Amino acid sequence: MNPRPDDDNxxxxxxxxxxxxxxRLAEQVAEVEAAGADRIHVDVMDGRFVPNITFGPVLVKWLRPATTLHLEAHLMIAAPDDFLEAFAEAGVDSLIVHVEGAPHLNRTVQRIKSLGLRAGVAINPATPAVMLEEILPDLDLVLAMTVNPGFGGQSFLPGTLKKIRTIRRMIDEIRPGCELEVDGGVDVETAPRLVEAGARVFVAGSSVYGAADGPTAGMRRLAQSLGL
Known part of the structure; x- marks a missing residue:
């Protein structure tokens, strides 16, 4: 595992x-790894916090031997504290919980760190950035949602750009080593705007795996739009 924060921008x-x-999950993960992916994002949904059900620790345990990439689990679930140990044992490198879904957020973040994992906090589009202020000094990553969580393939919400700029300033002032990640509607059109706003890690689902000419081509186009 690689629980240490990245030391670059x-x-x-x-x-x-x-x-x-x-x-064909193992094959598809191997394809994006070969195409230059930096990590794999696992969207965990429980049908309560968001209106959809997806993956759990068993899938992560199966996926872990299939890739050397960093695995991050985004817990869009109502009771994240009940599953931290299970995901750690399954082999994730990072756990991301929602500021809206973890009532004792500091305790949750400290528990993630005690498991030897990187700790991230996600924030929904309508939640103000100020909600991150108290927990930011303890974080390795902030995930700004640029759609309302629950489903893939949604359209980017332009109003989130202002908040991303605010979070960028907060990170630079309070926790410079913290990554700023974005998730939702990331494609060749929105990616350059998100870079300008200060994002540095880009979760991409449909624009990569939904590409008509395959994930490698999707990765290539997205990388070009990001200036890579």
Whole structure:
């Protein structure tokens, strides 16, 4: 595992397996790894916090031997504290919980760190950036949602750009080593705007795995739009 925060400000791509062909998941993860992906994003949904059900620790345990890439689990679930140990044992490198879904956020973040993992906090589009202020000094990553969580393939919400700029300033002032990741509607049109706003890690599902000419071509186009 690689629980240490990155010591650079490089732009990174984190393909989301939410849009992958699950019947060929190992193959599809290997394809984006070969195409230059920096990490794999696992969207975990419980049908309560968001209106959809997706993956759990068993899938992560199966996926772990299939890739050497960093695995991050984005817990869009109502009771994240109940599953931290299970995901750690399954082999994730980072756990991301929602500021809206973890009532004792500091305790949750400290528990993630005690498991030897990188700790991230996600924030929904309508939640103000100020909600991150108290927890930011303890974070390795902030994930700004640029769609309302729950489903893949949604359209980017332009109003989130202002908040991303605000979070960028907060990170630079309070926690310079913290990564700023974005998730939702990331494609060749929105990616340059998100870079300008200050994002550095890009979760991409449909634009990579939904590409008509395949994930490698999708990765290539997205990388070019990000200036890579």
């Amino acid at each position: 490089r732009i990174k791509i984190a393909p989301s397996i939410l849009s992958a062909d699950l019947a």
